[in-house]
Amino acid sequence: MTTPVVNPPDAILLAFARAVRAAGVRVTADRERGYLEAVRALDITDPWAVLVAGRATLCASQDDLARHDQVYEAWFGGELARLLPAPPPVHNQPYAEIEKDADPAADDSDQDDLVTAMASATEVLRHRDIARLSQRERNALARLFAAIPVHAPTRTSPRLSAARRGRIDARATLREQVRRLGEPGPIRHRRRTDRPRRVILLIDVSGSMSAYADAFLRLAQRFVQAGGPVEVFTIGTRLTHITRALTVRDPDRALIAAGEVVPDWSGGTRLGEGLAAFLRAWGRRGPVRGAVVVIVSDGWERDQPEALGEQVRQLRTLAHRVIWVNPHRGKDGYAPVQQGMAAALPHCDDFLAGHSLATFHELSEVIGSA
Incomplete structure (x- = not known):
């Protein structure tokens, strides 16, 4: 009997983000990175954190939220059991007055309501004025900074670099011909490349x-x-x-x-x-x-x-x-x-x-x- 192969957590999360994109949500590469960073910043062993991070970083509308939740339910039905062996912990919400029934026999509808309330509270917190937040709300907001996509602006370099396409590099092409002792060889090109702007x-x-x-x-x-x-x-x-x-x-x-x-x-x-x-x-x-x-x-x-x-x-x-x-x-x-x-x-x-x-x-x- 062979041991089943368990994918690394990041691979599972990235595949899930692409499944959400296949379902019709406009998931860009920046949103994928933001999703992975948000899950790491929250708690990858917490399924509710995985759900809320996806709603906050991959979705931009109510339709996106509905598609995301459908994919989440279908995707993590089997994978989540292997990725997260421990049962999900109960959360003490710092930014929403949400109470979960302490009875372990609480039905699924209560859990669905809890998840919906958590996602709604996160969305409300994103638009709250920072100056009016309590200290507990500020602590919750600080964990969401990891989901902000950050990339440097670019500028076109004045220098030319070797490239597969672009203007013909006559010197490099001639050197290639000399190296081949006059035999025909590939034509070399060069072009300006993009560099990060400060x-x-x-x-x-x-x-x-x-x-x-x-x-x-x-x-x-x-x-x-x-x-x-x-x-x-x-x-x-x-x-x-x-x-x-x-x-x-x-x-x-x-x-x-x-x-x-x-x-x-x-x-x-x-x-x-x-x-x-x-x-x-x-x-x-x-x-x-x-x-x-x-x-x-x-x-x-x-x-x-x-x-x-x-x-x-x-x-x-x-x-x-x-x-x-x-x-x-x-x-x-x-x-x-x-x-x-x-x-x-x-x-x-x-x-x-x-x-x-x-x-x-x-x-x-x-x-x-x-």
């Missing part, structure tokens, strides 16, 4: 941004861990370079390391001075040229707003794209009336919200397509 994040950690700074640093840590050329700075009363601190793989430990480096957490705001110091050290001959620069701030400026506008104008002449993210942008009735915000906005390419996990997904897409 991303620079400037995060305001002043007192007015304290409710959102932690979440934006978690997002910055995701970009650093993605492996592309990324630099992260904090701006308050001074400029602080924190990229090295965010190279720690564990997000919570990375934020602790960043907090030990930043001396002006929840202090005053001097955006103009901070940007001026940034341009002096990293400007014309530094990595700013051709980069995607993301400024995260509510726009409150302690000094002259005209100076802030001038620094953003200079930054725009060097960078490929300047994106300003304001947590208040997504709130009803908001208008950029702050003097600093009004002075900087004409020199920005994009003005985005940044108050919820859903807006972080949007920001990641804008950066990746810049």
